Amino acid sequence: MVHASEPPNDWSNNEAYERSLDAETASAAGQWERCVEADIASLSLEDRAATRLHMAGCAERAGRVFLGLQQLQVVLDAAIASRDQALAAFTEGRVSQLLRKLSALTVETSKEAKELTVTIDDVPVAADQLGKGVSVDPGKHLIHADGLIEGAAATFDEVVTLGEGEHATAVVMLRPRASEFLTPGQLACMQLSKTQLEVLQCLPGAAKPLVVRAALEASTYVDTFSVLILNPAVRVSAASPTKGWHVGASYLLDVISAASPDFVSTASPRGHDTRHAATVNGGYKPERLGVEASAGYSSEADYVSRTASVAILGDILDKQVTPRLGYTHSWDTIGRGGTPTSVFSNTLHANEATASVSIVASPKTLLVAGGSLMFERGDQSKPYRLIPLFASGVEVRKGASPDEVNAARLPVRPYEQLPLERNRYALGARMMHRFKRSTLRFEERLYTDTWENRGVTTDARWLVDIEPRFTVGPHARFTAQTGANFHQRVYHATTEPLIVPTFRTTDRELAPLWALTGGASMWWNLPMDQAAVHLTLYMSADLLWSHYPNSIYVKERTAGYGTVGVEAEFN
Numbered sequence: 177m178v179h180a181s182e183p184p185n186d187w188s189n190n191e192a193y194e195r196s197l198d199a200e201t202a203s204a205a206g207q208w209e210r211c212v213e214a215d216i217a218s219l220s221l222e223d224r225a226a227t228r229l230h231m232a233g234c235a236e237r238a239g240r241v242f243l244g245l246q247q248l249q250v251v252l253d254a255a256i257a258s259r260d261q262a263l264a265a266f267t268e269g270r271v272s273q274l275l276r277k278l279s280a281l282t283v284e285t286s287k288e289a290k291e292l293t294v295t296i297d298d299v300p301v302a303a304d305q306l307g308k309g310v311s312v313d314p315g316k317h318l319i320h321a322d323g324l325i326e327g328a329a330a331t332f333d334e335v336v337t338l339g340e341g342e343h344a345t346a347v348v349m350l351r352p353r354a355s356e357f358l359t360p361g362q363l364a365c366m367q368l369s370k371t372q373l374e375v376l377q378c379l380p381g382a383a384k385p386l387v388v389r390a391a392l393e394a395s396t397y398v399d400t401f402s403v404l405i406l407n408p409a410v411r412v413s414a415a416s417p418t419k420g421w422h423v424g425a426s427y428l429l430d431v432i433s434a435a436s437p438d439f440v441s442t443a444s445p446r447g448h449d450t451r452h453a454a455t456v457n458g459g460y461k462p463e464r465l466g467v468e469a470s471a472g473y474s475s476e477a478d479y480v481s482r483t484a485s486v487a488i489l490g491d492i493l494d495k496q497v498t499p500r501l502g503y504t505h506s507w508d509t510i511g512r513g514g515t516p517t518s519v520f521s522n523t524l525h526a527n528e529a530t531a532s533v534s535i536v537a538s539p540k541t542l543l544v545a546g547g548s549l550m551f552e553r554g555d556q557s558k559p560y561r562l563i564p565l566f567a568s569g570v571e572v573r574k575g576a577s578p579d580e581v582n583a584a585r586l587p588v589r590p591y592e593q594l595p596l597e598r599n600r601y602a603l604g605a606r607m608m609h610r611f612k613r614s615t616l617r618f619e620e621r622l623y624t625d626t627w628e629n630r631g632v633t634t635d636a637r638w639l640v641d642i643e644p645r646f647t648v649g650p651h652a653r654f655t656a657q658t659g660a661n662f663h664q665r666v667y668h669a670t671t672e673p674l675i676v677p678t679f680r681t682t683d684r685e686l687a688p689l690w691a692l693t694g695g696a697s698m699w700w701n702l703p704m705d706q707a708a709v710h711l712t713l714y715m716s717a718d719l720l721w722s723h724y725p726n727s728i729y730v731k732e733r734t735a736g737y738g739t740v741g742v743e744a745e746f747n
Contacts, residue, residue: 192222199230202325208238225251225263231271239315241278241340243270279338280309282345283319284644289330289350292323314340321348334612347644387415394742399720400734403434420462427454430476451476465490468502477513478559481506487530494535500546502530512559524554529732540610550600563680564728565669572666575724575731584670592681595662600625614640614649623657629686631657635695645701651718652694659688665728684727693721695738710745 186668187193199214215231218224228247235244248271255264282717285295296300301310321332330350338344395407413424430451453474460467465488472483487502496641508524511517532546541744564585572584604621619635632655662679663686669676695718702711717738724730 184232187222189222192218195221196224196227196230199234201228203230203234212238212240217449225254225366229267229270232274234442236274236277239313241274241313242311245274247279248274263512277314278506279312279341280315280343280345281312281319281336281338282307282309282528283348284345286644288323288325288743289348290324292321292350293347294319294321312338314338314342319346319348321350323350325350345640345643350511372649387417388746389413389743390746391741391743393714393739395737395739397735397737399736401434401730403432403735404441405433406431420466421458421460423456423458425454425456427452429453449477451479461489464492477509480509482508483516486718490694497536498534500530500532500534502702504528504530508554510556510559520559522555522559524552526550526552543608543609544608545604547601547603552598552600553596555594555596556598557592557681558683559591559731561682562589563682564589565667565676565680568668568670569592570666572728574665574726574728576728578729581728586669588669588671588674588676590676590680592683593679594681595627595679598625598627614638627686628661629657629659631655639697639699646699648698650694650696650697651716652692654690654692656690657688659726660686663687663726665726682728684724684730684733687724687727689722689724689727691720693718693720695719700703708746712743712745713741714743 177380184192195214195218199211199218202208202211202214211234212231215227215234218227219231220328228251232244232247232251235241235247240647248267251348252264252267252271255261255267262721263488279333281294281296283301283306285292285294294306296310296312296319298320308546316335319332319334319336323330324525332348332350334346336344343352347556390412391410392408392410392477395405395409397403397407407430409426409428411424411426411458413422430449432449432451434448447739451474455470455472456469459469462597468487468606470483470485474481483504483506485502487500489500490499504527505530506524508526510522510524511516516626528548530546530548532544535543537543543662551689565588565746566585570584572581600623602621602623604619606617606619610616615638617637617639619633621633621635623629623631623633634655635651635653637649637651639647641647662677663681663683664677665687667677667680697716698714700713702713715738718736720735720737721732722733722735724732
């Protein structure tokens with residue numbers, strides 16, 4: 177560009193003055209990068225404080241805060257050296273303004289990564305700067321890392337966008353490059369991993385020869401029916417990822433105290449019970465095919481349950497698809513508290529067949545779909561539940577109290593009687609998707625049975641990685657069902673002669689209902705990198721609200737339940 181005007185007397189280089197005018201023109205047009213380029217060209221010909229101050233302003237508006245600070249520092253040093261107090265004070269103010277706009281980026285790594293090199297926008301990050309805040313301009317920054325995981329070349333790339341003055345942390349999680357030695361299933365496993373250790377578990381031959389875990393947890397439940405349950409539990413497991421086997425065992429104790437309408441309506445002020453439950457399980461999958469089995473036993477004052485199951489599973493299509501077939505048999509003995517089973521007991525047998533398939537839909541998405549068929553045979557009626565009967569034409573309101581019911585009912589009260597056969601059918605699907613720093617899990621289940629009870633359950637959980645060791649997220653669930661075809665709020669009967677309904681119940685879980693659940697969960701991997709034992713603390717809390725639109729005794733229930741536990745993994 178040629179300017180007609182002559183340069184002022186304080187300019188010694190005419191071309192430098194021309195480039196300075198170009199910068200002024202670009203600045204007036206809002207072309208900040210062009211302004212910076214013109215000022216740089218001018219400075220290369222003649223070094224002037226005014227040009228540096230002008231370039232600092234253009235660099236600031238272009239998002240190049242670092243460049244602006246560099247120009248201001250040169251001006252400030254010169255002003256201090258020449259004792260130009262006015263210029264020094266002005267420049268110090270501009271430096272303070274720009275420092276507040278400077279962003280910071282912390283790059284964290286794991287000890288599992290070897291021979292690691294990290295760059296930010298192709299600029300190497302010194303090893304002693306990893307884990308510390310590095311000052312950067314606001315805007316987008318590319319973080320790239322190369323290293324070795326178990327001797328295999330691995331890489332990491334992530335783009336982080338920072339606002340003015342924002343501080344962010346990027347966690348370098350190396351993943352081996354896709355190759356013929358990694359299956360799509362292993363690649364998906366690595367994409368869904370939340371820590372470098374979990375990535376290692378996905379690698380062929382990189383897993384630990386033996387993984388031993390033990391967990392201790394305590395749960396509690398309380399609701400507006402005065403039901404209180406305390407549930408301490410312990411579980412242990414051992415697995416060899418390299419050899420394909422795993423075994424485990426668990427034990428839990430339910431301490432139950434209740435004053436629900438079932439007890440109050442029979443003049444029982446409160447019920448107490450203790451349930452013991454133990455399970456053992458194991459599996460072996462050395463190659464593409466595997467088998468799993470488990471057995472369980474639980475007992476309480478009036479109920480004993482025994483369960484055994486077996487399943488086969490396999491990997492096909494390069495481990496992208498994993499089908500599973502299972503069978504479970506349970507044998508329950510239902511008694512009456514305080515009465516020997518030799519005097520009174522009912523037997524319930526259940527046979528369940530399940531089929532499911534896991535599909536790696538993409539490196540970040542896992543789908544699971546399946547169904548089950550269960551065939552129950554035997555009398556599962558509650559031996560303590562007495563059913564109120566009413567004369568023809570008598571009605572009671574929804575949620576009527578035990579006193580209202582007793583005032584309106586007939587003198588006769590037979591025990592609950594349910595059908596001796598029940599077939600259950602269910603279909604379900606689960607989707608898990610890994611985002612950059614969070615995981616979404618969504619589940620849907622459809623249910624029906626030969627008692628014509630039909631239901632649907634929708635469950636969603638979102639887990640967010642606040643930082644590498646800490647994960648937290650919300651949980652929501654919706655459940656609705658139609659109720660069994662023989663369930664009635666009011667059962668009518670005659671006394672002369674005595675004719676009562678064949679099937680009868682006041683069980684609210686067999687009535688129409690819908691329920692909402694909301695809560696949150698948290699996992700915290702305690703920072704013990706050099707210890708022989710790694711601990712994970714986990715907690716969850718949920719609030720449940722249920723509505724019963726056609727039940728006697730109750731119309732709604734509010735319940736709260738939570739769990740706190742710690743799991744140890746032994747090296």
